[in-house]
Amino acid sequence: MQYDPKVTKNPLFTIGQVVRHRFFPFRGVVFDVDAEFSNSEEWWESIPAEIRPAKEQPFYHLFAENEDSSYEAYVSQQNLVADDSDEPVNHPDVGELFGQLDKGLYELKAIPRH
Secondary structure, three states: OOOOOOOOOOOOOOOOEEEEEOOOOOEEEEEEEEOOOOOOHHHHHOOOHHHOOOOOOOEEEEEEEOOOOEEEEEEEHHHEEEOOOOOOOOOOOHHHHEEEEEOOEEEEOOOOOO
């Protein structure tokens, strides 16, 4: 399978948005965004070459879930699509950062600063 989507440097997703992976059966809520790849070379090379994403694009940190578990995921923009199910993400950390879910977007809670 060859996958070569148009890669853009402009973020398409926002913190609090629910997204799903284009190829793999998981979804999650964005809790952080890197302007471009910021993980280990070993991690990047562990991705099969035919679906390995370009590094020069936003990468998203997700509170993710699949049908078996919840975890944190790091996913390139080219491998994500918006999730329009309006179903909540069942990850234990979602409630720490986010409030209500409305039309695929979680409300970000105010974070106290010292």
